[in-house]
Amino acid sequence: MENTRNLLIKLSRVALIISLVTVTVSAQDNPKLTDPEVASVAVVANQIDISYAEIAKKKSKNEDILQFATTMINDHNEVIAQAVALAKKLGVTPADNAVSKSLLAGAEKTKKMLKSKRGKAFDRAYIDNEVTYHKAVIEAIESLLIPETDNAELKSLLNAVLPALKTHLGHAETVQKKVSK
Amino acid sequence: MSRIYTQKGLGLFVLGLFFACVIATSCDSSQKIPKVHIVEIRGMKFVPEELHLSKGDTVIWVNKDLVMHDVTEESKKAWASGIIASKSSWKRAITNSSDYYCNLHVVMKGKLVVD
Numbered sequence: 408m409e410n411t412r413n414l415l416i417k418l419s420r421v422a423l424i425i426s427l428v429t430v431t432v433s434a435q436d437n438p439k440l441t442d443p444e445v446a447s448v449a450v451v452a453n454q455i456d457i458s459y460a461e462i463a464k465k466k467s468k469n470e471d472i473l474q475f476a477t478t479m480i481n482d483h484n485e486v487i488a489q490a491v492a493l494a495k496k497l498g499v500t501p502a503d504n505a506v507s508k509s510l511l512a513g514a515e516k517t518k519k520m521l522k523s524k525r526g527k528a529f530d531r532a533y534i535d536n537e538v539t540y541h542k543a544v545i546e547a548i549e550s551l552l553i554p555e556t557d558n559a560e561l562k563s564l565l566n567a568v569l570p571a572l573k574t575h576l577g578h579a580e581t582v583q584k585k586v587s588k
Numbered sequence: 589m590s591r592i593y594t595q596k597g598l599g600l601f602v603l604g605l606f607f608a609c610v611i612a613t614s615c616d617s618s619q620k621i622p623k624v625h626i627v628e629i630r631g632m633k634f635v636p637e638e639l640h641l642s643k644g645d646t647v648i649w650v651n652k653d654l655v656m657h658d659v660t661e662e663s664k665k666a667w668a669s670g671i672i673a674s675k676s677s678w679k680r681a682i683t684n685s686s687d688y689y690c691n692l693h694v695v696m697k698g699k700l701v702v703d
């Protein structure tokens with residue numbers, strides 16, 4: 408349980424890195440999160456990408472963007488299901504906290520920006536943000552969380568999620584090239 | 589009498605030839621019994637990425653990932669599996685060499701080579 412707790416603290420640092428990419432957080436604002444709060448952050452990070460995809464499905468007419476958005480909704484919902492299942496197994500109930508709130512605040516700004524755009528400009532803004540967002544999450548998981556994780560279950564979940572995120576990034580970059588023409 | 593025996597002998601010879609043909613044919617066709625190949629989808633990859641097979645062989649794609657995938661012929665979308673959910677599979681008899689990809693994750697690619 409002590410191991411799990413340490414890992415969840417590390418996970419909170421990862422969440423913070425992600426939040427730094429999407430929203431500016433002051434240097435001393437480095438909250439130690441409880442297990443339920445960390446579970447919330449993991450769920451929120453995936454929900455944010457789903458919410459971007461839902462906007463894309465409403466606003467875009469580009470077949471490649473629509474297909475990509477559908478995949479984001481399906482895959483990130485699956486990751487949420489896995490994260491919730493693991494949280495349940497570890498006896499954790501997701502709870503709101505400063506990091507999940509700052510992630511959501513950053514997402515609100517991005518959503519506003521996306522909603523203000525139309526046509527090709529929207530498609531470009533959406534896919535550019537997807538490339539950035541996936542890069543940030545991959546970087547955080549790969550360079551920090553996996554090397555420091557001792558918990559076998561958490562490690563295997565992260566290892567299972569990472570190839571999907573990398574494939575999403577490759578997919579996003581492919582669409583980005585097409586859309587920028 | 590001897591003519592009858594000769595005819596019988598000829599009849600047996602023809603019969604023998606017939607069975608020899610049947611056996612030869614069945615031996616020949618036994619070499620062409622279609623095989624079943626498995627392609628696993630895991631870690632967002634088709635494993636093996638390139639599969640060599642004979643015309644008429646069946647390929648079963650087994651999705652071992654958490655997320656759903658599909659299998660779509662690449663050049664003309666000549667055939668497609670539809671969604672293959674996690675822990676599900678889909679099969680198809682293969683007649684031509686084909687490049688294929690996952691239409692849900694377009695960077696996932698595989699290749700079937702009919703030798």
Ligand SMILES: [Cu+2]
Pocket residue numbers: 656657658690691692693696
């Ligand atoms: Cu796929």
